[in-house]
Amino acid sequence: MNSAISCQNIIKTYSTDGQLVTALNGINIEIGLGELMMLVGPSGCGKTTLISIIAGILNQDSGQCLLFGENFQALTNTQQLRFRAHNIGFVFQAYNLLPALNAIENVSVPLIITGTKRAVAEQKAKEILEQMGLSDRMKALPAQLSGGQQQRVAIARALVHSPRLIVCDEPTSALDHKSGHIIMSLLKSIALQHDRALVIVTHDARIFGFADRIAEMDDGHIIKISTTASAEAN
Amino acid sequence: MNHIALKMLMGDKGKYLGIIMGLTFASLIMTQQPAIFVGLMARTYSFISDVALPDIWVMDSKVQFIDDIKPMQETELYRVRGISGVDWAMPMYKGLLKVRLADGAFQTCNVIGLDDATLIGGPATMLTGTLADLRQSDAVIVDIEGAKDKLSKPSPILGQKNIPLQLGDSLELNDHRGIIVGIAKVTRTFQSQPVIYTTYSRAKTYAPRERRLLSFILVKAKPNQDPYQLIARIKATTGLAAYTQQGFKELTYNYFMKNTGIPINFGITISLGFIIGTAIAGQTFYNFTLENIRQFGVLKAMGASNAQLLKMILLQAVLVGSIGYGLGVGLAALFGFAMRHSIMAFKLPWQLLVFSGVGVGFICIIAALISILKVIRLEPAIVFKN
Numbered sequence: 001m002n003s004a005i006s007c008q009n010i011i012k013t014y015s016t017d018g019q020l021v022t023a024l025n026g027i028n029i030e031i032g033l034g035e036l037m038m039l040v041g042p043s044g045c046g047k048t049t050l051i052s053i054i055a056g057i058l059n060q061d062s063g064q065c066l067l068f069g070e071n072f073q074a075l076t077n078t079q080q081l082r083f084r085a086h087n088i089g090f091v092f093q094a095y096n097l098l099p100a101l102n103a104i105e106n107v108s109v110p111l112i113i114t115g116t117k118r119a120v121a122e123q124k125a126k127e128i129l130e131q132m133g134l135s136d137r138m139k140a141l142p143a144q145l146s147g148g149q150q151q152r153v154a155i156a157r158a159l160v161h162s163p164r165l166i167v168c169d170e171p172t173s174a175l176d177h178k179s180g181h182i183i184m185s186l187l188k189s190i191a192l193q194h195d196r197a198l199v200i201v202t203h204d205a206r207i208f209g210f211a212d213r214i215a216e217m218d219d220g221h222i223i224k225i226s227t228t229a230s231a232e233a234n
Numbered sequence: 235m236n237h238i239a240l241k242m243l244m245g246d247k248g249k250y251l252g253i254i255m256g257l258t259f260a261s262l263i264m265t266q267q268p269a270i271f272v273g274l275m276a277r278t279y280s281f282i283s284d285v286a287l288p289d290i291w292v293m294d295s296k297v298q299f300i301d302d303i304k305p306m307q308e309t310e311l312y313r314v315r316g317i318s319g320v321d322w323a324m325p326m327y328k329g330l331l332k333v334r335l336a337d338g339a340f341q342t343c344n345v346i347g348l349d350d351a352t353l354i355g356g357p358a359t360m361l362t363g364t365l366a367d368l369r370q371s372d373a374v375i376v377d378i379e380g381a382k383d384k385l386s387k388p389s390p391i392l393g394q395k396n397i398p399l400q401l402g403d404s405l406e407l408n409d410h411r412g413i414i415v416g417i418a419k420v421t422r423t424f425q426s427q428p429v430i431y432t433t434y435s436r437a438k439t440y441a442p443r444e445r446r447l448l449s450f451i452l453v454k455a456k457p458n459q460d461p462y463q464l465i466a467r468i469k470a471t472t473g474l475a476a477y478t479q480q481g482f483k484e485l486t487y488n489y490f491m492k493n494t495g496i497p498i499n500f501g502i503t504i505s506l507g508f509i510i511g512t513a514i515a516g517q518t519f520y521n522f523t524l525e526n527i528r529q530f531g532v533l534k535a536m537g538a539s540n541a542q543l544l545k546m547i548l549l550q551a552v553l554v555g556s557i558g559y560g561l562g563v564g565l566a567a568l569f570g571f572a573m574r575h576s577i578m579a580f581k582l583p584w585q586l587l588v589f590s591g592v593g594v595g596f597i598c599i600i601a602a603l604i605s606i607l608k609v610i611r612l613e614p615a616i617v618f619k620n
Contacts, residue, residue: 044479048618057535057614077540085537096617097530100245112235113538169618 003066004165004197005031005054009021012049021214023049025220033164036188036198036210041217047201048169054199055167056084069163085114089158091187093170095150097142103129103153104138110161121160128156132186148179150175155186168200172207184210235538239546242526243553249522253554254561256518256597260511260597261562265590267507271500272586273579278490279483280421281344285326285355286451289461291482292468294321295475299489300482301425303328305446306474313472314451319459320468323347327437328449330427334406335388342440343380344427345407347437354450356418356431363416368433374405374412377420380428405430421494424490426577448569508593511542513557515594516601519551523605527612535614543609547602555598559591 010027013020023046031054039047052058053065056072065072068087075083089110090096097106099122107125112118129138132152142150151171158166168187172180184207192198200211208214209228216224244250276283280293281300292314294304327347332340348355348368356365361378368375376385376399385405386396399405405412412432420429438447447574450515453476455464461478468476477485491497523530530543570580 010409051620055535057617080538081539084535088537090532090535090617092532092617096528098238098242098245098529098532100241105238105241109533110240112538113533113536113542118237186332231334 002033003030003069004033004035005029005065005067005199006055007050008063010050010053010060010065012046012053012058022220024053024213025064027220028129029215029222029224029225030195031199033197034194035194036192036200036212038208038211038214039199039201039217040203040208040214045217046220047217051167051193051199051201055088055090055165056080079184084111084212086161087164089161089163089166091151091154091158091166091168091171093173095142095147095154095174097153097157099142102139102141103145103156106153107156107160110157110163112119124158124160128160129153132156142201146179147175150220151175151179151183152186155183164196166196166198168198168202170202170204172202172204177206180204180207192196235546236549237550239531240553242529242546243522243550249518251411253515253518253522254558257554257558257597258447258561258565258593260507260515260563261559261590261594263507263511263562264504264593265563265566265586266344266575267500267503268586269570269580269582270497270578271504272341272583273581274424274496274500275487276398276581277579278388279486280423281328281430282479282483282486284358284421286358287454288324288478288479289455290453290465290468290476290478292451292453292472292474292476293449295473297485300328302489303449305444306448306451307446308448310472310474311448311451312531314453314468314474315523317464317467317471318383319456319464321454321456321459322352323451323453324354325434325448326353326368326450326452327356327434327441327447329437329441331407331430331440333385333428333430335385341384342427343407344423344425344429345440346429346431346438347434348431349452350433350434350435353433357429359419361417361419365416365431367415368431370415372411372412372413372436373415373432374407374436375416375431376405376414377429378417379420379422380430381414381417384428396444408442410440412440422577422579450602460486473578474610511593512597512600515597516604519554519598519601520604520608522550523547523608527608528616529617530609531612531614534609534612535617544606546577547560547606547609551598551602551605555594559594562594563587578611 007029010024011025013022053060103126104122108121111121211228213227215222296304311325331345333343381399386398403414455461465476
């Protein structure tokens with residue numbers, strides 16, 4: 001299995017009220033292409049910090065993180081932005097759709113950021129929204145969509161520019177069981193391909209079965225990485 | 235990205251209107267108050283503007299402004315007429331005289347005495363009668379505002395409005411009769427006194443007996459005569475002061491600027507308006523950015539550069555600034571139009587539009603800069619915080 005992400009001895013500390021808090025304390029993790037990795041653990045264990053570093057939106061204090069063989073922290077700011085814009089898709093717990101934009105416009109944002117013309121971007125957005133089963137809701141604003149529909153729009157947005165890494169932060173925690181299941185099925189079937197990796201931070205035990213591997217974190221460490229039954233069956 | 239910026243700006247209609255209103259208010263106050271100030275200051279020299287024909291105004295060397303009359307001897311007129319380069323020179327009387335009204339009350343009026351033969355310096359717009367009618371016996375011309383208001387006759391019916399002066403009505407100036415032969419439209423002056431035009435010789439009979447009664451000498455330069463050279467000759471020959479029309483306006487304007495509290499009072503009002511406008515518009519725009527900070531964070535996380543976000547914020551600022559400026563200036567102009575027949579002074583030259591435009595632009599730049607700093611410092615990792 002080729003490595004999509006390879007993080008070695010990652011340390012990250014924060015200063016809170018003058019006190020140093022170690023969020024990540026020597027994290028080592030490898031995520032392969034075509035793999036769905038879940039990061040699980042109690043609140044404050046460092047999951048979000050790790051996913052932020054993996055996604056290149058937070059710099060570690062020490063250690064090295066290679067994204068598709070690229071040492072992200074060694075890149076210049078502009079290179080980091082370009083890398084992120086082309087290679088990483090985000091799905092958030094609170095969807096984080098732009099409320100003034102309709103579904104098509106929201107989905108086309110990552111393409112517009114990379115300089116794609118609006119008409120082309122919106123055409124691509126339409127195609128992916130159709131794949132997500134939202135053909136009839138393309139012109140709807142986020143406030144006019146249900147939670148499940150908003151998350152599907154968010155997934156479409158994360159996929160529209162064909163990124164190689166998709167990071168998801170609690171993608172199902174605001175959804176009911178059925179909607180959560182639909183979202184995970186879509187993520188697994190559409191988002192996960194042999195040349196992509198999927199990293200999901202979650203508390204939601206109902207979706208653990210979708211993972212290939214689960215990394216359990218506690219107190220800034222990865223305490224266990226396990227392969228799921230479905231992955232073993234595959 | 236422009237499309238996204240505009241959608242973000244206009245997505246919440248209430249907030250969008252709030253920002254526009256703030257900037258409209260700032261623009262309005264930065265245009266309307268200075269326009270009143272400019273209008274008021276223009277009134278200080280409006281009489282000079284109305285007397286358009288002469289090239290040069292000659293007066294006593296101690297005169298500081300148009301209403302600061304220091305009379306000269308009549309012989310000065312002949313001395314000026316004798317200077318080379320003078321095409322013609324005419325006398326003008328200008329003074330404040332008390333007029334006795336029909337009800338026995340007194341009203342101070344600005345009496346202008348024009349050269350008997352040429353009537354040079356008379357009002358440009360006659361509403362009733364003609365300027366030549368001044369040659370009739372005891373003839374006077376009054377301005378329309380004075381005729382309708384301060385010089386009007388009491389109505390014979392108690393409680394009714396006063397009756398405006400009409401042709402044929404008479405006034406009593408210093409125990410002399412004046413018969414109204416014309417009603418003229420003149421530009422309002424700073425003192426807002428009624429203006430009465432008559433001939434120079436008749437004005438001298440109205441004025442209290444003094445040895446010197448010549449207020450100004452109005453001079454026309456010969457064709458191709460440089461007025462500044464002529465001014466220098468007049469000064470050298472007579473020892474009097476001489477100014478072009480523009481020069482005399484500036485003398486008057488500068489006197490009021492230096493010696494009255496008007497600039498300070500208006501300066502304070504305009505400064506306060508500017509500060510309040512900046513505070514309102516800046517705060518509203520900054521709040522708008524703060525409320526959208528998560529959205530900017532999402533864009534940043536997705537790879538949007540600071541330059542792209544900066545352009546978005548600038549576009550938003552320029553758009554709201556332009557709309558607010560347009561509305562504010564439009565409202566100020568509407569205010570001026572609505573007040574055009576009132577006593578309110580209002581003048582909106584293009585320079586003032588540039589001034590308020592620069593002011594609103596400054597407000598928008600400050601608001602945008604504060605917002606931009608916030609967005610530049612923004613850690614995209616906030617998108618994972620709930």
